[in-house]
Amino acid sequence: MLSDMAPRTTASRAPRKTADGGSEARERLLRTASELFYAEGIHVVGVDRIVAAAGVTRATFYRHFPSKEDLVEAYLGVEDANLRGMFDAAQVATDDPVELAGLLIDGIAEDVARHHTRGCPFINAAAEYPDADSGVRRAVGKHRAWFRGSLERVVSALGSDDPVTRAGQLVLLRDAALVGGYLDGWDNVRVAFVGAARQAAGLDPAH
Amino acid sequence: MLSDMAPRTTASRAPRKTADGGSEARERLLRTASELFYAEGIHVVGVDRIVAAAGVTRATFYRHFPSKEDLVEAYLGVEDANLRGMFDAAQVATDDPVELAGLLIDGIAEDVARHHTRGCPFINAAAEYPDADSGVRRAVGKHRAWFRGSLERVVSALGSDDPVTRAGQLVLLRDAALVGGYLDGWDNVRVAFVGAARQAAGLDPAH
DNA sequence: CTCAGCATAGAACGATCTTTCTCTTTGATG
DNA sequence: CATCAAAGAGAAAGATCGTTCTATGCTGAG
Structure with a gap:
């Protein structure tokens, strides 16, 4: 097709x-x-x-x-830009930290449900590139570092305690949502993800 | 080497x-x-x-x-048996549900830190086998269904509310721990994982 | 109009992939 | 001792891999 x-x-x-x-x-x-x-x-x-x-x-x-690997890195660059775009859009949409955190969690859920139904492009790529020094793995690492840092800033703005750990939990949960959505079906993962993510962010668990 | x-x-x-x-x-x-x-x-x-x-x-x-794919399935069978062995060992070690849950979480953390430093064998395999009907993907699905069911039984024994969602969160967290340990380093993930997992199981968050 | 530059088509390179084959040698069992 | 299944060595099939090549056609800028 x-x-x-x-x-x-x-x-x-x-x-x-x-x-x-x-x-x-x-x-x-x-x-x-x-x-x-x-x-x-x-x-x-x-x-x-x-x-x-x-x-x-x-x-x-x-x-x-120049080579196939350059194309692979460009592919990851596109995915990276897409997620950054989602972050930027959410940040433009509101000034309230609480609302921003909720928007991001919902945005992630929406993205997993609609677009990323075959898992995380970066995790999947890393599964095929064991060499941590390769260009692909460096692209993965760079993307993840940016993502983690961005979440830390968002969680910090919430004024919650230990923003580093909480942001780390959100990173974990997004990874898991992407993987779980792919392998177990999003319907079996949605509730667990949204609940755990709101709790990790320090938001009121209700939706 | x-x-x-x-x-x-x-x-x-x-x-x-x-x-x-x-x-x-x-x-x-x-x-x-x-x-x-x-x-x-x-x-x-x-x-x-x-x-x-x-x-x-x-x-x-x-x-x-008969073919390379049969070897791949056998490889996943070994990994599946290993994790089942860990579960069985923990169940033999204690009768107390609370202690069992703690043992399992610690066992998972131990396993991620020591043996599975290149991610989850099943997630990695699934990344390379997009066809959900393939033997490999069926093996992955079977393993995950067993894992989820086992966790549901453990969490149910704890008497907590909504064991299905809680078990789902634990599945999410183990996936994430394996992925995060590989891509971000276990040291950057350990605290977030243990904390979130104990909370999901309904255990006292302290270690 | 001319010409450099980018895209085309298609053949070809050597390497590696999975799988199959023949032929020989080994060890355990009768 | 004779027999037979399992494992040895190694060649070879046919496909596909990533990459490079030549030769040709179209386009827009000078």
Whole structure:
């Protein structure tokens, strides 16, 4: 269903740049690869599959990405940017720390239920990249450090005791929600997650 | 460090059966493959690597396992048996439900800290097997269903309200502890895990 | 209009993947 | 001692992996 998309009209074959300067082929590659990597895993998805699904040739692929691993890192970069975007949106939406914390927890739940039904892209990637020094693992570490730090700031603004531990618990719970949603079904996880997360944040457990 | 072990004395080349009826070559294969799969991932570890590290030939491999996937399932079977063993040992050790719950939480923490430093074998395997109908994913599902059910029984014995949700939270927390221990380091996760787990179980949060 | 640059198509590289094969050697059992 | 199953060594199948290559066509900027 993904491999046989875009017969690609022969009419659009030139260096079409996209609005923000990137090339169209590059964006199609990145978007297609992101879907495939997330849905199926990284090592199982070969370059052939990616270029076929993106309607691009191997030569074009290697013009935009020096190697497959660079594409993997770009994929994680997209996921990272998405989550940062969600955080920013929530922070713009309210000034009240309590409301912000509730918004973030609900946003995470919403995201797990609707978009990330195959687990956490970073956890899944890390499962396939055991070398902690690899570029992929460094990207994972950077993302997680940012996420943890952001939560610490949010929890601190709540004025609760031991914000570091509480933020750590929220990190744990989001990981678990993503994993559990994938392997046990979101319906079996939702209640446990929201309850535990609100408690960890120091919010009134009621919804 | 693993690939160049056991030059294998030419003296032991026969159908040596092991104590419980299994063959020696089969056990060596399973043990070696388990280490490699857990430490590096499944798709990255080829049959060549496994047979070389186990000091066995491909022919012997395929005599014991119809395909590589059967070996993967056997590997998950070992992990499943290990965790069940831990549960059984704790249940033998005490009759008091409160003490049992504490023992299990500490046992999980101990296990994450010492043995499972590369995440959860089942979560990692699931990351590489997107097909929910595959044998691997079925093994994962079976293991998780057993784990969840066992926790529900333990929490029920505590007499706490809503044991299903509480057990669900404990499942979440163990997943998260395994993932977090791998990606963030156990030291950054331990306090958050033990605290949240004891609270979820309805135990006195103090250690 | 010309030309550099990007995208195309498609073949090909060597490496590695899983699986199967033949042939020999070993050890335990009758 | 003769027999047979299990394990040995090693070649080889056919597929797919990531990567590089040549040769051609289209486009927009100079």
